[in-house]
Amino acid sequence: MSSLRDPARRVSPRARVLWQVECAISAGVAVIAVAVAALVWDASFRWWVVGGVALLAVAYAAVVPQWRYAVHRWEVTETAVYTQRGWWARERRIAPMSRVQTVDLAQGALARAFRLATVTVTTASAAGPLRIDGLDHTTAVALVDELTAKADLVEGDAT
Amino acid sequence: MNEPWLRLDPRMLLVHPLREVVKFLPVLIGMVVAGGASGAGPWGVVGIGVPVVIGLVRYLTTSYRISESRVELRRGLVQRHTLSSGLDRVRSVDVTATVAHRALGLATLVIGTGSVATDGDEQLELDGLPREQADALRSRLLRLSTAPAGTTEPGAAPAAVPIARFSARWLWYAPFTSAGLVALGALVGVVGQTSEMVDLDLRISEDDLEAVTGLLLLGAVAAVAVLVVVVTVVGYLVVNGGFTLVREGGAWHVRRGLLTTRDTSIDETRVAGVSRGEPAGLRLARGARLSVIATGLARSGDASTILVPPAAQAVVAGAAEAVLGSPAPMSAALRPHGRAAVRRRYTRALLGALPFAAAPVVLVAVGGPAWLLLGAALAAGVALALARDRARALGHTLVDGFIVTRSGSLLRRRDALGTEHVIGWTFRDTWFQRRIGLTDVAATTAGGSGQVGVPDVPAEAAITWAGSATPGLVDPFLTSSARV
Numbered sequence: 001m002s003s004l005r006d007p008a009r010r011v012s013p014r015a016r017v018l019w020q021v022e023c024a025i026s027a028g029v030a031v032i033a034v035a036v037a038a039l040v041w042d043a044s045f046r047w048w049v050v051g052g053v054a055l056l057a058v059a060y061a062a063v064v065p066q067w068r069y070a071v072h073r074w075e076v077t078e079t080a081v082y083t084q085r086g087w088w089a090r091e092r093r094i095a096p097m098s099r100v101q102t103v104d105l106a107q108g109a110l111a112r113a114f115r116l117a118t119v120t121v122t123t124a125s126a127a128g129p130l131r132i133d134g135l136d137h138t139t140a141v142a143l144v145d146e147l148t149a150k151a152d153l154v155e156g157d158a159t
Numbered sequence: 160m161n162e163p164w165l166r167l168d169p170r171m172l173l174v175h176p177l178r179e180v181v182k183f184l185p186v187l188i189g190m191v192v193a194g195g196a197s198g199a200g201p202w203g204v205v206g207i208g209v210p211v212v213i214g215l216v217r218y219l220t221t222s223y224r225i226s227e228s229r230v231e232l233r234r235g236l237v238q239r240h241t242l243s244s245g246l247d248r249v250r251s252v253d254v255t256a257t258v259a260h261r262a263l264g265l266a267t268l269v270i271g272t273g274s275v276a277t278d279g280d281e282q283l284e285l286d287g288l289p290r291e292q293a294d295a296l297r298s299r300l301l302r303l304s305t306a307p308a309g310t311t312e313p314g315a316a317p318a319a320v321p322i323a324r325f326s327a328r329w330l331w332y333a334p335f336t337s338a339g340l341v342a343l344g345a346l347v348g349v350v351g352q353t354s355e356m357v358d359l360d361l362r363i364s365e366d367d368l369e370a371v372t373g374l375l376l377l378g379a380v381a382a383v384a385v386l387v388v389v390v391t392v393v394g395y396l397v398v399n400g401g402f403t404l405v406r407e408g409g410a411w412h413v414r415r416g417l418l419t420t421r422d423t424s425i426d427e428t429r430v431a432g433v434s435r436g437e438p439a440g441l442r443l444a445r446g447a448r449l450s451v452i453a454t455g456l457a458r459s460g461d462a463s464t465i466l467v468p469p470a471a472q473a474v475v476a477g478a479a480e481a482v483l484g485s486p487a488p489m490s491a492a493l494r495p496h497g498r499a500a501v502r503r504r505y506t507r508a509l510l511g512a513l514p515f516a517a518a519p520v521v522l523v524a525v526g527g528p529a530w531l532l533l534g535a536a537l538a539a540g541v542a543l544a545l546a547r548d549r550a551r552a553l554g555h556t557l558v559d560g561f562i563v564t565r566s567g568s569l570l571r572r573r574d575a576l577g578t579e580h581v582i583g584w585t586f587r588d589t590w591f592q593r594r595i596g597l598t599d600v601a602a603t604t605a606g607g608s609g610q611v612g613v614p615d616v617p618a619e620a621a622i623t624w625a626g627s628a629t630p631g632l633v634d635p636f637l638t639s640s641a642r643v
Contacts, residue, residue, distance in 0.1 A: 126609030
């Protein structure tokens with residue numbers, strides 16, 4: 001019975017807080033939008049709808065960041081990069097070090113407040129890059145250096 | 160880099176103004192009409208002059224040069240553009256010629272370098288070279304890109320034998336392509352537009368309905384069918400007439416087109432695999448089409464990736480065998496995905512059909528006519544047939560150094576990708592899939608749409624498949640008990 005294991009390393013625990021804030025913001029916006037709609041829409045059950053949406057929003061903001069934190073993991077070996085992300089749908093990606101083309105570090109305004117960063121690893125494929133969200137900034141910088149050094153050792157144009 | 164900058168062919172001075180005049184035609188007509196009424200002469204001169212000047216400026220400001228290692232293109236008057244690319248990055252060369260080009264003995268050369276830029280400005284396009292020069296340049300570019308300088312002797316290439324050649328019998332497949340549906344849609348649109356324009360009253364009274372006999376209806380349907388067949392066959396002939404697929408000088412050459420000829424050359428070393436499209440309509444007619452997955456050739460729908468247009472399955476099989484060097488990837492039996500994957504096909508199809516099946520039932524329940532239930536049965540029937548076909552399509556394997564996948568029903572395709580071109584793996588599964596041990600697997604690659612994938616592979620088979628296709632890549636990430 002062979003199966004893929006989870007990548008070895010978790011992302012920063014602070015990522016949970018960041019995601020909670022992000023989820024709370026988007027859930028809050030949704031609730032406000034529905035509430036505004038309820039003010040102009042006159043049906044007897046309108047506030048029940050708003051209540052339902054608010055309940056869903058709270059559940060979303062409470063559950064999704066935790067779930068995502070449990071799923072998001074990453075690992076870099078001498079030969080490959082292995083990432084896992086998502087929550088309901090889980091995506092695991094493996095790219096050989098020899099095919100890495102660019103390594104990117106990005107920080108949003110909110111992420112900067114939490115000293116978190118996203119590392120993006122692109123290959124020559126048009127199917128999208130590998131992404132590791134919610135890394136501690138220091139870890140991310142070290143990871144970028146490590147990946148750059150390792151990818152550099154391989155000859156060829158990575159296609 | 161001391162090569163001189165070269166101009167395009169001066170005959171382009173005729174093509175560009177001609178094209179500009181066609182673009183300006185609505186304006187010109189407007190001016191002639193308005194000018195005729197007001198009697199203003201000078202405007203007519205401007206209308207003719209502006210396009211001619213634009214053409215002249217374009218000709219004078221565009222130049223190119225090709226050295227041992229780079230190709231460069233310079234253009235623009237106000238905003239100067241210089242495009243430059245290394246010759247070792249040339250992945251494909253396209254030589255097209257519109258009717259205007261052909262009349263003047265010219266052709267357009269487009270150099271594909273694998274850049275993902277879709278902006279027309281960023282394309283290495285030499286519009287307007289003498290035909291012979293374009294052909295010579297093409298073979299020079301491909302020779303330089305495929306082999307290190309000096310290792311190939313010109314003239315040593317063996318005589319090229321076409322792998323596939325256009326046959327009038329292929330016209331049979333034209334109505335079964337998606338172009339048939341498009342033609343039908345266009346026909347309906349045109350009829351709707353014209354009836355509106357001439358203000359036809361299309362309201363039908365009760366008496367008219369009685370007058371419409373079955374025979375008349377049959378005649379109308381037959382007329383539409385004939386029209387669709389004619390449109391698709393003519394369209395197919397114009398695009399694919401004179402098709403040949405040839406291997407020559409380390410590249411694949413696809414030539415096709417009756418009016419605008421298109422001659423695509425794909426560097427052999429960039430061919431990563433092929434994709435055989437067998438949509439439901441074509442399968443019904445025992446046909447298929449073939450396109451290439453080539454490094455640096457973006458978008459699988461791109462016309463320059465076509466290897467064989469809709470044609471007989473045997474022709475496609477022969478071409479695939481020649482390109483891949485083995486018949487197995489397109490003929491080998493595939494590993495089915497098991498009962499869970501089959502059940503998932505049925506669940507998903509039936510869930511999709513549920514609204515269409517439920518609506519009539521609800522309508523009948525609230526007092527609608529009973530024959531509405533036929534609609535529900537039809538929806539369920541279609542869903543079941545689709546699910547059955549989709550379940551049968553699912554499969555994957557590894558044969559002769561190619562990973563092979565097949566999936567889909569209405570748009571079924573079978574892809575083969577050389578394992579050395581796999582540049583990563585993606586395993587994607589939702590909570591539902593994890594529960595029943597299935598996962599969507601895709602091998603990423605630098606060509607085509609970027610990946611070759613198949614849904615709902617049993618998790619263990621997925622790992623075995625990926626592991627044997629790319630030895631050593633997946634192994635370090637297996638559960639420790641599984642490691643040898």
